[in-house]
Amino acid sequence: MAKYTEDAGKLLDLVGGKENISAVTHCMTRMRFVLVDEGKADVKAIEDLPSAKGTFTQAGQFQVIIGNDVADFYQEFTAISGIEGVSKEAAKAAAGANQNPLQRAMGVLGEIFAPLIPALICGGLILGFRNIIGEVNFFNDAGAFDLEHGTQSIADMWTFWNGMYSFLWVIGEAVFHMLPVGICWSVTRKMGTTPILGIVLGLTLVSPQLLNGFSVASATAEDIAAHTYDFDFYSFVGTGYQGQVIAALMAAFVLVWLEKFFTKVTPEVVRMIVVPFMSLVPAVFIAHLVVGPIGWAIGNGIAEVVNWGLSSDIRVLFAALFGALYAPLVMTGLHHMTNAIDTQLVNNLGYTTLWPMIALSNIAQGSAVLAMIVLQKKNERAQQVNIPACISCYLGVTEPALFGVNLKYKFPLLCGMAGSAVAAMVCTGLSVKALSIGVGGIPGILSIMFNYWGVFALCMAIAIVIPFVLTFIVGTKQLSAEECGMAALEAASPAGAAAPAAPAAQAAPAAVPGELVAPLTGAVKPIDEMPDPVFSSKCMGDGLMIEPAPGADAVVAPADATVTVTMPASNHAVGLTLDNGMELLIHVGIDTVDMGGDGFACHVAQGDRVKAGQKLLSFSQDKIRAAGHPTATAFVVSATGSATEVSFASGMDAQAGSTPVVSFK
Template identity: 30%
Template sequence: MDKQQLSKDILKLVGGEENINQVTHCMTRLRFNLNDNGKADKATLKNTPGVMGVMENGGQFQVIIGNDVPVVYNALVGNMSKAPTSESAGASTGEKKKRNPISALFDFISGIFTPILPAITGAGMIKGIIAILVAVGWMSDTSSTYIILSAIGDGAFYFLPIILAISASRKLGSNMYIGAALAAGIMHPTITALLEPGNSSFAGIPVVAATYSSTVIPIVIAIWISSYVEKAVDRVTHASLKLLVVPTVTLLIMVPLTLIAIGPLGSIIGNGLSGGISWLFDNVSILASILIGGTMSLLIITGMHYALLPIIVASMTSLGYDFIIPLMFAANWAQAGSAFGVALRAKNGQTKSLGYSTGLTAVMGITEPAMYGINMKFKKPFIAALLGGAIGGAFMGIFQVKAFVMTGLVGLPSIAAYISPSISTLIYAIVGGALALVAAAVITYILGFQEEAAPKAAEAPAQPAAEVNNTAPAAIEREEAKAQDQEVFSPITGEVRPLSEVPDPAFAEEIMGKGFAIQPTEGRVVSPINGTVFSLSKSGHAIGLVSDNGAEMLIHIGIDTVKLKGQFFSPKVQAGAKVAVGDVLMEFDRLEIEKAGYTTITPVIITNMHQYESIVSAGRTSIKEQELLYTAKV
């Protein structure tokens, strides 16, 4: 799929650049703060190829892309005249609209925690790796190597207030470095030592003893208040003195105020949150686990899961463990299980492929493709995922499963988070996740779902969004015939490769269809079947065919070669032409295409796989034109 074209389509459909107040992205979504959500064409966006779903949560307009979101985001930013300077600094093109306090709170929390996830995830994973190495006896917890690695893992958490100060300041539009200086001031070793006895004062005002390393709430409140102080001082200061006066006055006001009042209040709130969660899981663990595990996916849909982040971090830093991450783990694997259940029951080949691929992605901790692309689409699988999350959550609650490391992706790569002095916690976590997955898959299979009708032949061969717009107007229409076994002969001389080696997920994950790819050694394409040319892209890089036996095929010369706009391609047929095996369809300049920076690997696929049982390879690694490539079996 042409990410540039997709980004342009998204930019237009959200109401244009003038409607964008801010845009960021997380693992799978573009997150817009729009001046007017009503100007966005939500219905068209949902049906745009490459967009898995559209949501409005916490005041944000979210466009779900999947794993390719960083590429689409970069392309989107490149198409904007006032582009963000980073992932978390949006492009301001208008005044912010007023939102209700709850939406504003969720937006604020997500805005400050999403950008710092890489830092705390990396540090958390290092802590998990260290725990594994110590647990298996490969490292001593008294060695200098252990001490250095522990410092790497603990550093981001110890200095978390500074990291949060930078992120919160940027979100609030204040100076990030003043915010960092404020956090550094309250964490200075001299201040820490001064506060420990508990009898300190500032200008005669008592200062409450508190430790601010690894805390969350105190610095977030301090930066929020500091943003108003900084802007107020800035407004009344002459331009020639701003550099000197604004930071000086802001720090002189905010550091003492934080030590005297804001910090202690924030500490009380933070300790109360972590203590409350601890009490909940100590006294009604099973009920709480069922409730959170079963509704976690709903919280993610509404954006309310961001409200849990401060609680998780506070519990992790004050207690050394957290109960909520294991429940997220169960919920994520339940989403994976439902996607697998869809794949097992589906008859449509593309649905099967998408179910397996998104299910695997959810196992790794990224659930949006499975949740929005499969489970919510078919409705009943999503209900099964909620039930699976509740079942897995109940198991986690019974065995008091805790996470000892803060992780970003809550999936298979983060299982080190459950390593503790006893290996049993890890085992219980894996069993709980597997139970959620299996339960969701079984419930999905039993409940079933209304599968979409298979696409008609007139709609195939399917092509990426950017290429559909380049299809020549001339195209034949026919009723879908019952397919028969189809021998597919090689259209190109070259080396046979599996589709998994094609650098495009639509082909590599067999979303488009099944078959094989060929790395050409010559620049000519001949017909692999007896049939009709169904469509021919204007740029010449893609040819659609329908065989006399009912097989619908796509030959796609290179990846992203649509950008060449026909250069180096010379079509020899038109849409509607009857062809036989060996008839020349296209000539192309292989060397010039590769010099232009494009791979010429060519997928040769069956797109109506819902009518076929399997693809049987002819077993060749090198192949010439008209030699048998594979057979499609009904």
């Protein structure tokens, strides 16, 4: 019998049998199923399988985490089930068919905004910093610190900070006023058309030749006349769409439709000339004459409705509802719409009151997991998921906590929702404002206007205390002794039984210490910061995240080892085994398996013997980013072998092949 035959057969039954599988594929670490009815999958029994390290559902795919041996498991599973595996693209298409139209639309919206979020977060932090140095009057007329009666800011007091305050707006304007450029680029990238045409379309929406969208209300007759385009039979005022989200989305989708249409009907011999011209030029006219004004009205309408809900007499009720339901929205993917709404609010009002509640919801769910850590302190297997899930949730990545802990037990999810609702009521009732979306969770305070920091700190305390207390109280009644880890402890040490005397034995030789060098040049961080729940929750094992340095394009062997796993179809990851049995996984980027190997090359084969510093993989950071994926690379110790102690160094810049980052003995 092959290694995984028994578990593969059990998994087939536990996912509902062959008739319940629409498609199955795998990536470097997990089996990916598209199920006809996910309700038929016995999640608890699947997670109890020796070869399974956890499960979660994402984008319509039911995923079972296996580890480095997933390719072998997949081969045995398809042989036993008689199901022919499909490509990643076919599995994604099948998963999309499993979703309703709203879920598919939110999925597309999420993939459009995902590449923009780092810039939006950076812009929000910059606005927060500018607010502190230029908008808060710390000093009085005499130059003394006087926050209560101050009339001068830091920028008013010092020339350096005044210059900094002014210059940082170059970045802030690029992020928020020029946002349509990024949106049009991201839409064309996501829909598989030409990104540079999207960039050009976005630039026409914010061109300095047009009347600035933020100046329309105060424009003089001369300004309007200077920006009026007269075509004899029709004239219109050329208005820019600075900061507009919906208008940019609509314009970009017009361009996508036109490019796909003309690509289909144009002979290939003249396609290079005809398609760009016939796509871009009509798209620009349609954007400014039709969909731009419509999108502007829709975007402003949505922002006004949300702002009314958050500033009217019923704002506390609205906040309670949003605070309670945001976590379930994350699990359905519908939360992606809030990115567009937040951005629209920031550009319309200069602030958003929606984002603070999102940060509080993340904290609340993390606090529920914190209570589970206390309740399950004797359950070592549960703690392997609980602790990293709590940390990542407090830092704004909620999926490990939601799918790995809170939804699994249900009551922590509900307790977190209750705490989030109360915190949101206080937050909105006291009109806390954020300058932009920011880092979720506890660091979210950096995006809050400075004068609301005290109130928001109180709201964070509420979001920590209430879910923790509720989860702890309910958990003491709901969790079994086995779930708390007490049953295993009692079985290991039965009451009244004396521990048997250990037989005399020759002392084992001391383990030979060793070290692993960085496989990639870049900033080394804890694995908890990986923007992927499988890695950040340490389901695959402990390790490090490495953010590649500019120009870094090669993964090297961290020690002398044998290549045990490669991914010939995608070349985005490699698995190694050391002589002491330690197993390593190096995974470049997040979801880069979807790129099908574009931008990647593998320089070794399975079974090869490699030396420390030898090149294993090469990749293009530009292509990874262009595909909309993070470049963060996971370096994981998935099995320790004969090593008894493994420690990881982080918080530094490492050089591939020379900087020690892991030590063991």
